[in-house]
Amino acid sequence: GGQGGQDGQGGGSGQIRVTLVQGLAGEEFYETMACGAKAKAKELGVALDVQGPQKFDPTLQTPIVNSVVASKPDAMLIAPTDVKAMIAPLTQAKQQGIKIVLVDTVVEDQSIGLSRISTDNVKGGAAAAKALAEQIGDKGKVLVISTDPGVSTVDARIKGFEEEVKASHPGMTYLGVQYSHNDVSEASKIVNAALAKDPDLAGVFAANLNSATGAGSALQQAGKLGQVKMVGFDAGPAQVKQLKDGVVQALIAQLPGDIGGKGVEQAVAAVKGQQVTPSIPTDATIVTAKNVDQPEVQKVLYKAGC
Amino acid sequence: MKGVRLGRLQVVWIGLVLLALLAAFSALAPRTFPTAFNLLNLVSDAAILLLLATGMTYVIITAGIDLSVGGVLVFSAVAAAEVMDATGSLLLGTLAALVTGLAWGVLNGVLIALGRIPALIVTLGTLGMSLGGALLLTGGVDLRAPTDLNLGLGLARWLGVPLIVWICAAITAVLALMLAYTRFGRHTYAIGSNAEAARRGGVAVHGHLIRVYGLAGLLAGLAGQLSLAKYGITGVSAHSTDNLQAIAAVVIGGTSLFGGVGTVAGTVIGVFIPVVLQNGFQILGVRPFWQQVVVGAVLVAAVYVDQWRRRARDQ
Amino acid sequence: MKGVRLGRLQVVWIGLVLLALLAAFSALAPRTFPTAFNLLNLVSDAAILLLLATGMTYVIITAGIDLSVGGVLVFSAVAAAEVMDATGSLLLGTLAALVTGLAWGVLNGVLIALGRIPALIVTLGTLGMSLGGALLLTGGVDLRAPTDLNLGLGLARWLGVPLIVWICAAITAVLALMLAYTRFGRHTYAIGSNAEAARRGGVAVHGHLIRVYGLAGLLAGLAGQLSLAKYGITGVSAHSTDNLQAIAAVVIGGTSLFGGVGTVAGTVIGVFIPVVLQNGFQILGVRPFWQQVVVGAVLVAAVYVDQWRRRARDQ
Amino acid sequence: MAVPLIAAREIVKSYGHVEALRGADFTLRPGEVVALIGDNGAGKSTLAKILSGVERPDEGTIEIDGEPVAFGSVEEARSAGIETVYQDLALCADLSPAANFFLGRERLKPGLLGLLGVLDNAAMRRAAQEACERLGVRLASQTTPVSALSGGQRQGVAVARAVTWARRAVFMDEPTAALGVVQTRLVLDLIRSVRDSGVSVVLISHNMQDVKAVSDRVEVLRLGRRVARFDTANVSMEELVGAMTGALGAQEDGGPGVPGQDGERGRGA
Amino acid sequence: MAVPLIAAREIVKSYGHVEALRGADFTLRPGEVVALIGDNGAGKSTLAKILSGVERPDEGTIEIDGEPVAFGSVEEARSAGIETVYQDLALCADLSPAANFFLGRERLKPGLLGLLGVLDNAAMRRAAQEACERLGVRLASQTTPVSALSGGQRQGVAVARAVTWARRAVFMDEPTAALGVVQTRLVLDLIRSVRDSGVSVVLISHNMQDVKAVSDRVEVLRLGRRVARFDTANVSMEELVGAMTGALGAQEDGGPGVPGQDGERGRGA
Ligand SMILES: Nc1ncnc2c1ncn2[C@@H]1O[C@H](COP(=O)(O)OP(=O)(O)OP(=O)(O)O)[C@@H](O)[C@H]1O
Ligand SMILES: Nc1ncnc2c1ncn2[C@@H]1O[C@H](COP(=O)(O)OP(=O)(O)OP(=O)(O)O)[C@@H](O)[C@H]1O
Ligand SMILES: [Mg+2]
């Protein structure tokens, strides 16, 4: 901290100040993004400040954007928590002359965001469906465990998963979504009940870390670990450990570090008046126990700290 | 001295704490914190919580509690969004929000007053029911507000201050006066102080409790509509901590969880203390994890100062 | 009749509600619900919450509240994970979890008893502080348990029942007896019933409160280590509703938020009612959003039956 | 004096397994002061609460002016003109004496503000102050909460309230227990003047001097039943005490068949 | 009788702006019964609380056996052998009479269980039952909570408790206010027998008959000060009432300079 009171306006004078507003503070995806951004900021010699809400939610992110705008950085990297709700605060930020770069997620208003570096969560969900289909031999009952309804990124993953299953995997029976409220014991309860109801459960798609953890614990207790296949999302150290321990058989990895680094690059370019790339799509990678040790896959794994 | 009402004195110390925080942040970030832009944002961020906390003040003064406010807010927002979608009328949407909010509140009140079920259980139950109901209505997907609500009421200003802030401030002011100066307020205190004595004194305790919970529900319904206007989205996953935030604001403001004492003025200060802390620390660039730690510590310290000064005055 | 202790009678009705639920689900899903597999899972899922709820029972009987349990659990799990990582000793890790849990609990107790700050504010503050502290220690990234803890204690069974369940059950039983039959328990009731009378009676109210909150913290610390063993991960973001879950269990079990009455046996039932409901509805294939609605409604109804029967008995 | 103001017959009331009243009768005639006496736990307070609408009897009938009534709430007893000083006083400790005094019948500001429900605090304070002073109860302030008053001051507030509002009858459950000598005298005087204004008074008291001093009649409760009635003028202190303790009137006592407190006592020994 | 058991001098205690005590003195000698009397709000209960360690005086000195003490807690007063029946009784309403009786001094099971802190409930119930019966207080059960007892029954429990545990002195703040005639007599007898066993008694009461009947000396408080002391044998009822109300002893009254309750009263008129 400590930049309060500095006058960073005017682009050229003094150090460039960039703020990253995460979609959710304290989540590995966004922490890895912050790490990538910090590394790049150090390299470019700009000051980086990181903020984020306690929940992935526009009503909590809006006040943060407002106070960031009040502290007048030169540029803001933001993962908007809603395509529509974040338009108003970001418009206000734009009016204050702050250069905005959208990372991970986007807003509907195309005029916001000099550059957009985004992950396609629908595609990620579809990738998860493909990975799970491969694990279970394209047939059997599959269950999805999500956090809370209404979290747009997770909803998109589920949508992608469901569409892919229904469109291209007729052998798979989709059992629907259960919500763990981001609580491991809740996820464990859900899988326990699912096993009691459908002892022939074939696969689980756990849409985030806590869901995978709880589900894995339940499978472990039931002695069905490895028997019921599981696909997780994101590739933080904890998830990779689950992969190596055989709790999950595949992970869908995004590229948060990359996104963060590229975001800072674009933001600095914008502040300096240089050319920016309006749209940079990033991809999702399927990580399995087989390919996890390959160097190109190692590169996409999230980092624990920086 | 003797003429000064206790209720008024109570908010003085915690008010001073708020002023001290404002002064400290202004000194540390003189160019960015005490700007009209930032302070307006502060007020605007707090406005909707203020409605919930004001309703909660009434409820807690009766020695009750209402955990359902966040769920009712979401349900009302969803109801309003669906009605506006179907009819295109903002007015009907607002009405839908108010009516559904009131209905949930009255349901709370009836179960608590007539069913004599602990308020915590009733409102925990209706929290789950209203949230589940909202999800059933939407299929788990956030609904959007009509553009003319979001860009109309959501952005409208009067004298430079958002209309939503004016609405919340006006309602809070009316309810503050009502609590302090009317029969309705007096009975609220009496029930929280000693429900049995109030009953023997001829206060219609059951009816009054239903009205108080109804009021809290009504305010949550209005908050739903305003939050829909402000954020343009129903926020089905966004309000799970609203109840604790509102309760904390009420208690910071000097209202006792055991009922019988409290003021809306204190609640207003109690709403602003966490908001100011969060905003100030963000502007100072404190890292989010540290913010959590420091906000927690300052919260305890602020209430401690209040308690300590009050005790010193009484001795 | 006259010799029957009130405390024992209190849990009868709510216990019957639980039995009725079990019977209903068994009748509706005879092949899947009442299986050893499913019932063991039920118990295993509830075990850790049971520890938190037992500590909360003591706290609420003193007319207090502890919102910090989830944060303390996470902090202790993080501390244990780091210590085990550094030393490789499971024992030292367990010790670290217990000590940090106790420390947070004692901090709560000291601020509440000596600082005379409302328990809600203190524990809301320490909730933020412990959660923020845990995030600071980990950098926001979940730590993993050593494999020998996760595959050892986490999977160990005795007579077919997970060891973690035995541990939680044993501790709960000891604390239930302690509350009902020892001086410590008696003083807990006395303070909640009338703190001033207890003080005049020579009960060391401050010291006792510190011990009660310390106990709740200690149990949260142990819960942290057990959850680390069971789930293999610290779960920094996973425990934000633990406090409300524990409080709800305590209140469903017949403990009054105003203090002075309550039993651990009631809390045990209060822990199981929501767990059984959730499990049963999922097995019956009720859609998730409906589950939320129905669980809320049944919760209220269950407590209503309890209150109503108790009233009928008293009249 | 034909029709009694209040006539209660065969009132039964149990709390769980404790039978507080087991068929108690009670009569109050217009314009008289009746003392209701009895040992601790005899059921006096329970009877007073039932006749004030606070509790519902399990069995028995109540007639007001000869008309059977079933009080479902305090409101109904009040609208029949009955007020009560409860033994536990029933004050809201966080409210001021004036607020307690006017609880449930708050005085509103005249005009529009009154229609909005705005309280006329100044008027209520004045009226409460005056009513208390008539009893010799001096309060440091009408705005500090009742929790800061001394025991006697609280009782004074409760007595002043009941007497001010009663139109037909006042129940006073040990109204002078916490009062000073002078205040007690003033309350006794008040009871007489209330009676003279046509309002009946039921005085529950353990002080036989006071009972003898102000009452016209005495009704004696024992173990939840009325066991004796006397005209105060014709009864001696010893007779009263004897009736209360059961040394007299053993014919109504029911002999060894009456268990309850006695039964427990026997078992405990 | 050389050194007083308790000697309090110039005790001052204010609550906010209310001065409950304004330099009160009090003396208690070993083996005597002193009646502490005064009008409502005179400060009697406040003085009793200060001498029991419940409240801390703002100013003034307290000596026990001639040694200055500063009671920081009830525990300290208790270990000096002082017990108190508080006017508000200070019972835990959710606990049984026996639990209240032994509150803070619970009896533990013998042997290992006792070391673990396990209560000997049966023994405590028996002992409490006996102590209550000595006062003529009959309880339906020693296990139902105090909240279900009648006013007199509660007071009986409180009195029995204090008397049982006192070794040097008992303060009784209106101990018979809610008691029946028989129970009152038993308490007065008890006061005498307690005194005869060498324990001093301070009786706070508004009942002058009782005061005359059992006390050796009388100390009178008025507006927070001691205004008179009498030997009970040589004082008339009128003198006592006069001292309490200020009709006598005007020289100590301080004249118009004494504000407080009086001041407020003047303003309210
Ligand atoms: N709410 C209650 N719950 C259970 N028992 C009760 C309740 N109220 C009264 N009782 C019992 O009913 C009996 C009569 O009580 P009541 O208060 O009417 O006696 P009382 O004649 O007023 O005695 P006192 O002179 O001591 O005030 C007592 O044994 C008491 O324990
Ligand atoms: N906790 C308190 N807060 C504020 N004022 C108090 C408090 N306790 C007592 N007072 C005031 O102190 C004065 C003395 O009270 P105290 O209870 O000692 O009187 P008392 O002599 O015992 O009267 P009574 O005969 O009515 O019991 C009263 O005016 C009372 O209002
Ligand atoms: Mg009585």
Ligand SMILES: [Mg+2]
């Ligand atoms: Mg007193």
